[in-house]
Amino acid sequence: MNYDYVVIGGGVSGMTTALILAKQGCRVALVERSKKIAPTIRGFTRGGLLFDTGFHYSGGLETGGPLDIFFRYLGLSDGIEIYPFKDDGFDSLRCLHPQFEFHYPYGYDKLKESFHGAFPGDKKAVDEYFRTVKKIYSSLPYVDLDTRGEPVSFSAVTGPSLQEFLDGLTDNGLLKCVLSMHCFLYGVSPGEIPFANHACVAGSFYASVSGITGGGQSLVKAFETSLENTGVSIYCGQAAEKILISGNGIICGIRLGDGSTLSCSGCVSTIHPHQLLEIVPDHLFRPAYINRLKDLEDTSSACIFFVTCSTSVKGLQGSNLFIFPRPDFSFFNSDLPVEERPLYITAARSNGEAEKNGFIAICPMSDTVTQRWSDSATGKRAAEYELFKREMTERVRCFIEASSPEIAGRIIDMECATPLTLRDYTNSPYGSIYGVKHRVGQYNPMPVTRLNGLYLAGQATTAPGIIGAIMSGFIACENIFGRNHLQEELKACRPKG
Numbered sequence: 371m372n373y374d375y376v377v378i379g380g381g382v383s384g385m386t387t388a389l390i391l392a393k394q395g396c397r398v399a400l401v402e403r404s405k406k407i408a409p410t411i412r413g414f415t416r417g418g419l420l421f422d423t424g425f426h427y428s429g430g431l432e433t434g435g436p437l438d439i440f441f442r443y444l445g446l447s448d449g450i451e452i453y454p455f456k457d458d459g460f461d462s463l464r465c466l467h468p469q470f471e472f473h474y475p476y477g478y479d480k481l482k483e484s485f486h487g488a489f490p491g492d493k494k495a496v497d498e499y500f501r502t503v504k505k506i507y508s509s510l511p512y513v514d515l516d517t518r519g520e521p522v523s524f525s526a527v528t529g530p531s532l533q534e535f536l537d538g539l540t541d542n543g544l545l546k547c548v549l550s551m552h553c554f555l556y557g558v559s560p561g562e563i564p565f566a567n568h569a570c571v572a573g574s575f576y577a578s579v580s581g582i583t584g585g586g587q588s589l590v591k592a593f594e595t596s597l598e599n600t601g602v603s604i605y606c607g608q609a610a611e612k613i614l615i616s617g618n619g620i621i622c623g624i625r626l627g628d629g630s631t632l633s634c635s636g637c638v639s640t641i642h643p644h645q646l647l648e649i650v651p652d653h654l655f656r657p658a659y660i661n662r663l664k665d666l667e668d669t670s671s672a673c674i675f676f677v678t679c680s681t682s683v684k685g686l687q688g689s690n691l692f693i694f695p696r697p698d699f700s701f702f703n704s705d706l707p708v709e710e711r712p713l714y715i716t717a718a719r720s721n722g723e724a725e726k727n728g729f730i731a732i733c734p735m736s737d738t739v740t741q742r743w744s745d746s747a748t749g750k751r752a753a754e755y756e757l758f759k760r761e762m763t764e765r766v767r768c769f770i771e772a773s774s775p776e777i778a779g780r781i782i783d784m785e786c787a788t789p790l791t792l793r794d795y796t797n798s799p800y801g802s803i804y805g806v807k808h809r810v811g812q813y814n815p816m817p818v819t820r821l822n823g824l825y826l827a828g829q830a831t832t833a834p835g836i837i838g839a840i841m842s843g844f845i846a847c848e849n850i851f852g853r854n855h856l857q858e859e860l861k862a863c864r865p866k867g
Contacts, residue, residue, distance in 0.1 A: 693770075708766055
């Protein structure tokens with residue numbers, strides 16, 4: 371088959387990129403090595419419960435918000451139903467030592483009011499933090515459709531880090547912990563994440579927070595319908611094995627794992643940069659660029675627990691719970707036991723006629739905890755690995771019940787996914803939660819490469835999360851069609867009135 375573009379990687383970035391290209395009249399193929407597209411956000415159903423694995427909630431989904439406009443443009447809006455999270459507490463932080471609890475509202479005025487009440491001696495610091503976050507987030511090129519500036523993440527490498535920014539505002543360690551809590555949403559410590567990148571992620575939640583009925587599965591179905599309607603050809607269960615270059619140095623095709631070839635004149639890769647190096651010809655990139663990609667660090671991995679409960683858990687409907695043993699982030703760079711690591715807890719959804727109850731608990735940790743079994747495959751791991759999972763599950767169950775009285779006594783069953791599970795099911799080479807880090811001093815790849823016709827998208831180029839993944843597709847495609855052209859088309863999708 372002959373295509374104008376082949377998009378490698380069928381996650382949110384790849385699906386977005388394929389739809390943009392198709393809407394511009396291109397013949398497009400989307401290649402995904404898993405058996406189904408979007409393996410990370412698709413989730414799974416077990417015992418009448420829908421467990422989301424990659425999409426739990428998002429900012430920017432309010433009417434006229436950036437994600438709402440993206441969805442309208444991509445043809446997704448008619449296939450999904452949006453519901454708001456609690457406006458007086460979409461997220462709650464529970465610190466155990468010292469005992470402290472804070473409920474995050476959304477809306478900048480409500481946020482400042484809540485923080486002023488909890489931290490009356492730091493009103494100036496609070497106001498400056500939210501003023502700066504709002505300024506950075508609202509100036510992003512596909513959040514502000516009238517801007518002509520560069521994406522802030524491209525100029526954020528030099529810092530300051532989130533920690534440096536907060537250190538310049540206050541000495542209150544507990545306040546700094548609460549303001550840094552959403553490091554969970556990009557898997558990088560406050561000392562490493564550029565403040566500008568933090569603002570890109572957290573800023574979307576500070577304006578509004580919503581979920582999608584049916585979670586990630588509903589979003590994937592909406593993408594599948596739009597991809598079919600726009601004529602995108604989808605090749606699942608096929609890894610891209612090699613990018614083919616003609617004798618005159620031009621992309622001419624993609625060879626798949628079964629030996630077949632998709633002819634094309636352009637390619638957008640959304641896979642991990644380390645995986646990209648495996649499929650490009652050895653001479654394509656300069657040694658310095660190859661070393662730069664090889665040196666990219668990944669975000670933390672995690673153990674994820676899928677929990678079935680006997681009754682609903684008060685406080686998890688339209689809200690999430692972050693449990694911190696202490697108000698610090700040393701867990702990012704240490705081998706602390708699981709009882710001394712934070713947890714992110716979010717509700718699972720009933721997916722049947724009978725009402726079911728449960729939740730998902732995410733505990734960030736290094737992939738080194740399962741490194742001894744890294745050469746094994748799913749379903750063929752050693753007995754010691756299964757013992758590790760059972761022990762980890764029991765310890766986390768005890769920790770959750772000891773720290774969360776609203777959950778204690780309600781847990782019926784728990785299953786554990788390890789860094790190896792994430793590696794094998796999401797095609798993340800190291801099982802990281804959010805792929806490549808965005809950190810001070812690390813130069814992540816730009817969307818344009820030295821090979822004419824090869825572009826890069828994905829969270830590594832822009833930011834994690836649904837907004838970051840979708841925005842990366844637009845940033846890659848603006849180098850083909852022009853930013854002004856795409857922004858004008860997005861403006862036409864703004865709701866009337």
